[in-house]
Amino acid sequence: MEPLFETLLFDHKIYHTKMPGHTPGPGRVFSTLIVGSEKALLIDTGYGIGDYKGYLEKLTDKPLIVVNSHGHIDHASGNCQFKEVWLSPLDYKVADIHTSLENRQRSKDLEGYEDLLIDGTYQRIPLHEGQVFDLGDRTITAYACPGHTEGSMMFLDSLSNYLFTGDNITRRVVLLGPVIGGTTLPEFYEALVKAESLNCAGIIAAHVPYIMEPSWIQKVKGIVEGFDPTKGKSPVINFNFQIPGVKPMEYTVGKDFDDPNYCGFVFDANHIDEFLGKKEG
Numbered sequence: 692m693e694p695l696f697e698t699l700l701f702d703h704k705i706y707h708t709k710m711p712g713h714t715p716g717p718g719r720v721f722s723t724l725i726v727g728s729e730k731a732l733l734i735d736t737g738y739g740i741g742d743y744k745g746y747l748e749k750l751t752d753k754p755l756i757v758v759n760s761h762g763h764i765d766h767a768s769g770n771c772q773f774k775e776v777w778l779s780p781l782d783y784k785v786a787d788i789h790t791s792l793e794n795r796q797r798s799k800d801l802e803g804y805e806d807l808l809i810d811g812t813y814q815r816i817p818l819h820e821g822q823v824f825d826l827g828d829r830t831i832t833a834y835a836c837p838g839h840t841e842g843s844m845m846f847l848d849s850l851s852n853y854l855f856t857g858d859n860i861t862r863r864v865v866l867l868g869p870v871i872g873g874t875t876l877p878e879f880y881e882a883l884v885k886a887e888s889l890n891c892a893g894i895i896a897a898h899v900p901y902i903m904e905p906s907w908i909q910k911v912k913g914i915v916e917g918f919d920p921t922k923g924k925s926p927v928i929n930f931n932f933q934i935p936g937v938k939p940m941e942y943t944v945g946k947d948f949d950d951p952n953y954c955g956f957v958f959d960a961n962h963i964d965e966f967l968g969k970k971e972g
């Protein structure tokens with residue numbers, strides 16, 4: 692049987708672990724462990740499949756701090772394996788809906804893993820911009836990065852200077868807008884400007900199996916600046932969610948996921964005004 696978890700070891704003791712589940716796209720979903728001299732910090736917990744905590748104990752024996760980049764099904768469903776998890780309160784509601792056992796049992800992402808689903812309770816600690824996690828020889832600072840969800844966060848590591856961006860700055864960002872728990876495009880743009888000002892050395896995103904160049908932020912910014920809803924494409928590659936009332940289209944450059952230059956975002960063509968911040972969602 693294939694191992695449930697597989698880890699890519701980046702430099703500076705960063706472990707990018709491919710989590711079980713069927714997220715569309717070649718990258719699947721990764722949780723990331725950053726190991727310091729005194730403590731370790733884990734970003735995201737996957738779909739809640741199998742004994743991930745036991746797996747982590749083989750990677751580090753340091754006391755663990757657990758945070759979520761946001762509250763989605765493939766990032767926060769394993770939280771119940773840990774005593775406490777830091778998450779933006781703006782994503783509590785989305786996490787309740789996404790990570791419930793019933794929702795996961797219904798999800799196509801978890802087909803074949805039904806017998807390995809874990810569930811339980813844990814304590815949430817409200818995560819806000821400016822929170823600093825001291826790991827000993829390095830600190831990790833949290834910044835709000837709204838767009839993909841209202842409560843999306845990014846994390847800057849003082850040692851590697853890498854920026855961990857979850858689903859919010861990635862090869863293709865899902866921006867379905869304020870009607871279903873995301874933000875407007877101008878708010879997302881502000882988050883990109885903030886990310887750019889951090890002058891990071893590389894970007895580690897939750898669905899990408901390598902460290903992205905910091906210039907990717909400028910690339911996404913350029914695409915947002917040039918956004919033309921009439922040039923949206925459908926069907927959206929590797930995106931098979933059905934959300935009532937939502938018409939997903941992609942505004943992207945490049946051919947498909949295998950094209951390294953593929954970049955852009957998914958938007959909801961039924962709610963353009965709300966997305967552009969022109970009327971209350």
Ligand SMILES: [Zn+2]
Nearest residue numbers: 761763839858
């Ligand atoms: Zn997400």
